[in-house]
Amino acid sequence: MNAGIIYGLLAYLAWGLLPLFWKTFISVSSGEILGHRVVWSFVFVALLLLIGGRWKALKSAFSERKNVLPMIGCSLLISLNWLIYIWAVNHDRVVETSLGYYINPLISVLLGVCFLGERLRVVQWAAMALATAGVTVLTFSYGSVPWISLALALSFGVYGLVKKKMHLEPMVSLAGETVVVLPVAAVYLLVVGMTGQSTTSSLSADYQLLLALSGVATAMPLLWFAQAAQRLSLTTVGFLQYLAPTISLILGVALYDEPFTTVHLISFCLIWSALLLFTLSSLKGRLAMRATGTGVQKG
Template sequence: MSVTENSKTDLPSGLPHALGAYLIWGLLPVYLRLVHSVPAFEFVGWRLIFTLPVCLLIVALRRQGREVLMALGSPRTLGLLLTSALLIGGNWLLYVTAIQTGHVFASSLGYYINPLMNVLAGTLFLGERLNRRQWIAVAIAAAGVSLLAWDAREMLGIALALAVSFSGYGLVRRLAPVASLPGLTIETILLLIPAIGIVIWQGQVHGGSSFGHSAETDLLLPLAGVITAVPLLLFATATKRMDYSTLGFIQYLAPTIVFLLGLFVFHEPLRQVQLACFVLIWTAAAIFVWDLLSRRRRASDEAPA
């Protein structure tokens, strides 16, 4: 049964679910460093393979099998989910490669840019309009990206590729008439055969699969399915119990954790131009969030008692 806006206030708070999702996503680089011996391409294959049984189990527990079957029977929905599957698969490959090769700051920056990229996508493709404060935020973020274009092109490419692929994924998923978990399940099904092919091919290239060589790796690789599915399920629950503007504010928790990990745990060097870019992005994000909260407060004040 779907939850309407009017009934959100009757539900338990979604804040713990949102914090849980973004905390897991923020700490994901720690897990990826633990499996750094697995080539990025092969890891994405294993991630898809181990995500499917987790999704199917949760679908069964939530009794959403009918939604999965209905989506599979719709050519339009299936086409949209194939597109979103390719986008999220590419995003995962970029992210894993970036973390494993030491580009933690670039990964963090990509997800700071992502909410602003979503605003532009909404303007260009969904007919949404930006107000003055949102345009200011976008302009400041563009200035930060321009700094990287001037002095750190390698970091810029990774950050923009992550932001564009994830923003594109969100846009396509918004257009697809299917809920989060059934959609993820179908995306994983669509990518399962390529994932198996990747694992087999990588095993031949590297003289054997990474699975079965080390007890530690054998324990860590199956966790990829849980780490993929659980935060998405938490996120889907939070969206039903929270205002989207508040959820947008919490979104900045994940890249902030990634940034701090890069600085204090992985000891990635931070150049002045990179720091200046982050300051501009943080400023843009603050203006963006300020605008969201201001509009939410104004709407609340104007609502009938």
């Protein structure tokens, strides 16, 4: 369990600190950063699969028809999520990204209710209502829907829903998802390079190397998360997941001087209350199920 907590902390710390990494390339277009992220993620993950003798697993994943469409769907959704996140970070919207990832667990629950037939308790519906109120407060404050937060939450939520259709290990799944968009990313980078529109050509060798490490920055947290998920209960993982958006929120306000007004505070408090209420309700439900299960076995 101690190892699981360490892996979980590493994963969510890395995800929370990602704005620091992407801010390094503030002069580079979001499209080019995404292109490099896709290419170098594939290179790094393919190398790991090769070293681990798992290359055949990737070929096998594409040979099964049931995996192809979900893989394509996951690839498009995660690419959209990455693009919006990178764009938001480099346009001083880190606070909005943190809001998106606070909302994400509740969006995932709502998708489970709508598409997987899962049921919620009254308290959990109340949590959903609180979160909705939080988003509504921001909407009226902005005069428009906080699209960055909702787009990040929805794209990652649907991504998780689609991934339930596949039963692949994380590295094989990520490799497959990058394979789908790899040709598009490679052609895009080639075109902007040949037409003189590249914003990475002026980067120094050090920054070019750092950009190549985006593959490592993408894959390693996923590996750590997979290790944590195997060792820890869902409840523990659920608590740890709030670490990433909290770090991003602190970075946005304290380091990048993004505005955090009274309206932001009210909205975030409503969403934090919703997350706390939902998590405690889920924990109580799991403990009750465990107690019931133990009783049945003893009887």
